[in-house]
Structure formats: C-alpha cells, structure tokens
Amino acid sequence: MSLTKRGGDLNMKEKQELQVTDVFTKSRIFTYLWIVFCPPYGLYRVLSPSSEFRRPEKWVWTMIVICTLVTFVKLIITG
C-alpha cells in the first residue's frame, strides 16, 4: 500500500474519532452553562431528542447533574 494511501487512511480514522471541536460546539457550550446555572434545564437539553450529545455522554451528564443537585441541596440544608 502506498504511503499516501496509508497516511490518508490514518487521517480518516482520526476524523472518525471524537474531536475537541465535537465536544465544544455552540449548542453544547450553552448546555454546559445551563448545567452549572440551572441543572434541570441543562439536563433537559442533554436528553432532548435534538441534543448533540452521544449516548454514552447522556449517561454521564445525567449522573453528574444528579450528583450536583444532591450536593447543592445538601449545601443549602447544612449551610
């Protein structure tokens, strides 16, 4: 196989991988801000059918929002 083709294959494989630009799109950045300032709406944006989040990410963000909310309530209760 020629070097050019092999290099091209490698670049194709790299493109199939998740890139930084994929996780920092405009819509996603807004969702991240909502998760900090209003976690329930942030979670709604993560789980909505039009969301850009991939299946594994939906799982992890759900877990994180739940943990954040529990900690937030605990902090308010305990002062």
Place this chain on the structure above:
Amino acid sequence: MHKIWGNAKRFNVNTVYTVEMEEKMKDKLMNGMLSAAGAMQTQRHLAAIKNAFMSLLPIIIIGSFCTLFSNVICNTTPGFFSLANIPGLSFLGKLNPMFTAANYGTMNFIAIGCVILIAMELGEHYGITDKALPVVALGAYISLCAFTASGKAADGTEVVVTNVLSRVYTNAQGLFVGMFASIAATEIYCRLVKSGKLEIHMPDGVPSNVARSFTILFPSLITVVIISAVGMIFEMVTGMTLFNAITAFIQKPLSHILTSFPGYITLIFITTVLWTFGIHGTQVTKAVYEPILLAAFAENEAAYAAGTAIPNIISTPFMSCFSTVTGAGITGGLIIAIMLFSKREDYKAIAKLALPCALFNINEPLTFGLPIVMNPVLAIPFMISPAVSATFAYAMTKIGFCGRMVVNAPWTTPPGLMAFLCSGGNIGAAVTQIICILLAFVVYIPFVLISNKQQVLTEE
C-alpha cells in the same frame, strides 16, 4: 535544499544508488512510523480511552472553572482575595453553593464517568449497546473498592466508618483502576453475550424487553462475579486490595515518570516527532499520558480548593500552557521569526494567514501550509522549542515565579490569558508563557534564515 543536494548527487552512478538507498530508507522509516501510529490509533481499547477522555474534557473544564469562581469570586473567608470580600459585592458569596456543588458533581465523579464512558465506547465497538453494560462495568469496578474509610475525628482519634465509598475511588485517583476494570468487564461481558451460550430463551409471548433482560442476566452476573473474585483472591494472597496494588505498583511509578521533568520532556519530544511525520502526535499519545496528567491536575485542583500547598508542577494545563501554546511546536515563535526575518514571500503569506489561528492555539495552517511536516529544516526547531519552553517554565515554577496550574482552561484560550487563568490568577505564569513564545522565536530564527538561503539556492 534536499532537492538541490539530490540533483548534485545525480552526476555519477554511485551517487544515484545512494539517493535511491536514501529514498528507500526514508520510505521504510515512514512505513514503520505509520504502522506504529496506525496500530495505536485503531487499537480498540486505546480508541475507547481516547473517546472517553474527550467526552470528559468539558466536565473537567467546568469543574475547574467552578473551583476558580468559588475561590476568586464567591469566597467570603476573611483576608482571602475574592470579589465577595469587596464591600458592596458580598452578595456574590451567596452563589458559592452553586459553584461548589457543580465542582463536587464534576471533579469528584471523574472515575465513575470514565468507567461508564469506556464501557459504552468499547461496547459500541463490539456492536453491543445494552443499557446494562455500563451498569455492569460500574458494578465490577465498585466490587474492587473497599467499603470502609478511616479518618481522624475532631478530638484526634482514628475513626473507621463502614459501608461507605471513599471519594478516592470516585475522583481522579480512581481513574487508572477504573480504566482497567471497565475494559476487563466489557471484554468479559461482550464475549459472553456474543457467544450466546448463556441466553435464557423465553416463550414467544414474553415482551422483547423482558426477554432481553433475561438474555443478559447470566453474562452480567458472571462478569461482576469474575472481577469481584479476582479482587478477593488477590487480597487473600497478597494482603492488599487490587485497587491499592494497581495504584502502588503501576499508577504511582508511571505517574512519577510522566510528571518528572525527564519523563515529560521525552513525552513531548515523541509527540512532536510524530507531528513532523504528519501524524497527530497528541492524539496518538493521549491515551497514555492523559489519565496520569489529569490525576496530577486533580490533586492540584483539590489542594487549591482546600487552600493547601499545590503538589505537582507538571499536569494537563502545564502541557497546554507551556508545550503546546500557539499550537504544537510553539509555532507562534515561528510566525514572529518569519515576519521579522524571512525573505520568502510564500512563508510570509502563510504566516499572516496563520496568525489569527495561532492566537487560539491552532497551527494547522503552518504545519501543513509551510509545511513543517516532512520539512527537515523546520522540523528541528519544531521538536526543540517545546522542550526549551517546558524547561524554562519548569525552572520558573520551581523558583516560585510562575504559579502552579490549578485550573484547566479550554485549550483555545489565548496565550497569556490561558496561563493567568490556569494558575488561578498568577501574573508570573502569564509572563512566563509570553517568555516561552519568545524563546521559541529565538529557537526558530536560525532555521528561518536557513530557509531563506534554501530559497535562494533553489532559484539559482
């Protein structure tokens, strides 16, 4: 220059042979590099780890910014430099629980997120998208953790609490074992499900989702039991938990190597060498260094939040601030060198185009435009300047001029501002980062001058 030498050599038969040999050697070297990089990039476990860490990146950035906000904006501790301590802005202190909660929910559950993401990414590679898979992987990981935690009570006595999961297992300290446990659990689960031998066949009238839960019942059970049994047998034989053993004998030595100065320099050298062959060096080596440098960063971040001494110099933000600022190879220095010393119109045009991108640490226009890739003249300073910069920044941090990195800013943050944010507002760090770009500029000057001569010779 290479082309000119090549033409000169073609004057006799012996040198033609030499040129052919040289070409063959170059092809062999390229083939070897491409094979190694391809193997690393397509290896399913490494690819799953890389994707998982890419998904974790926003979580880490949110967590670290929340630490910064809760310390610099909302901290109401008397005598602490914070906006909330300025008269009239004390209401900012009321926002502290929000940032503290977001920080806790993100930074303290990285290992759990990592286990889930790796399991799902690897499962998708095998074509298995069962919702049970991440739960099984998490169960397998938890089975390796101890359920007691010890600490000191207010009166100084040692207290042991049972039936709790220490945060050691859920934060960045648990990343390494979490990765192994998740990969092992996913491999076992996928193989068992794919074999189909453990399926429980239900009658036709049973709904498909109920039938599916019975199909995966035994693979799930066996996976968790195998991992748990391995952990138990290991503890019985050695007297220490598998988690502690992996942490002590694999994670810590590896961490010492990568967060030590020589280990770090070797890592960035390998990364830039791969770049000069047109291979995305950072992507290829990421799966190896990311968990270690991230754990080092998490230790720094936790120490910063607790107000104690910051333990590590080298961590993820250190790499972004001082080894890849303005792009891999610190090509911001090259842009300045070209603008001031280059006589080549093509270089100047590309440098002008690349300048706005370099302000956001993107250097593809230069690496592929000049190009730096497969260009022996520019490849040398491209490999040297990150090492010089890292050495300087390490020395400045060691003497206390540059603050240690406690916040993970997005990699596209402009130079100067990035180091300022990452160090939690240290001016010395911003100055050090700017000096690093100037050092890279000095490294690139002779090679830009060589490329000028190269152009003159080619024209002649």
